[in-house]
Amino acid sequence: MAGPKDLDPSSSPRALLGAELRHAREKAGLSQEELGQRLFVSGSFIGQLEAGTRRMQVEYARMLDEVLGTEDFFQRNCAAVAKSKYPEHFAEAAEAEAVTTAIRQYAPLLIPGLLQTSAYARAVCRAYQPTAPEEDIDKLVTARIERARILDNPTEPLLWAVIDEAALRRVTGGPKVMAEALRHIADLSRRGRAIVQVLPFGAGAHAAMQGAIKLMDFEDAPPLVYFEGVGTGRLEDDPAITRHQRFTYELLTACALSPQNSLVLIETMAQDYAHEDHA
Structure with missing residues (x-):
């Protein structure tokens, strides 16, 4: 699996969330595959969240906060990412x-x-x-x-x-x-x-x-x-x-x-x- 991309946290709320997810995962000593297993998703899915190619859904934000010990950070910030001008x-x-x-x-x-x-x-x-x-x-x-x-x-x-x-x-x-x-x-x-x-x-x-x-x-x-x-x-x-x-x-x-x-x-x-x- 390709390594995570260096994101510009100021570029978008989703980029910020992806960068924070990568930081929290590495701080917890987990690989993308290991974190994916705890969320019942693939490691590539975690990589997509970190790279900003997938949107973080509320249910995953809740599980990430629990697994990574980030209190309610991802749940609180998930709302900003959810806003969209598209259907x-x-x-x-x-x-x-x-x-x-x-x-x-x-x-x-x-x-x-x-x-x-x-x-x-x-x-x-x-x-x-x-x-x-x-x-x-x-x-x-x-x-x-x-x-x-x-x-x-x-x-x-x-x-x-x-x-x-x-x-x-x-x-x-x-x-x-x-x-x-x-x-x-x-x-x-x-x-x-x-x-x-x-x-x-x-x-x-x-x-x-x-x-x-x-x-x-x-x-x-x-x-x-x-x-x-x-x-x-x-x-x-x-x-x-x-x-x-x-x-x-x-x-x-x-x-x-x-x-x-x-x-x-x-x-x-x-x-x-x-x-x-x-x-």
């Missing part, structure tokens, strides 16, 4: 995404969040919550677009997306919105900020017909896979599960169009949507 089922995944070195994602039904435009995101959020006040939708859209700022970095993270043709053919927000959305994907691809492959209808049956895949790698923590459903989501770090999902993703890339051919298709579809909007 509860996605908050932990979004926070992990912000510190990842690589994201590999298969999107079967919609354009991945990191590749969405504001207009596309608004159409998606409104479809999810048709009766929500406009200010609530504004907050969701803002949070989604802010997530994409990780792509402002010229080198990291690597974003490799396989997008099902169905996601590109579903007219979300109208032809004008779709034209803009596809041009945005093409621009990110041409600038080298995303590797994008389209899985065409012609590929037929494939290895991920049961749903989406999102794999995240980190510099000094084990990889995670995120599973998402309607209003639900969970992170998994089990090595067998992450290996299987990575193999599934590799099968998808083999079935998908090449990045260059995908770019041609995306730009052609963007032109078609633009013409449709002006028809």
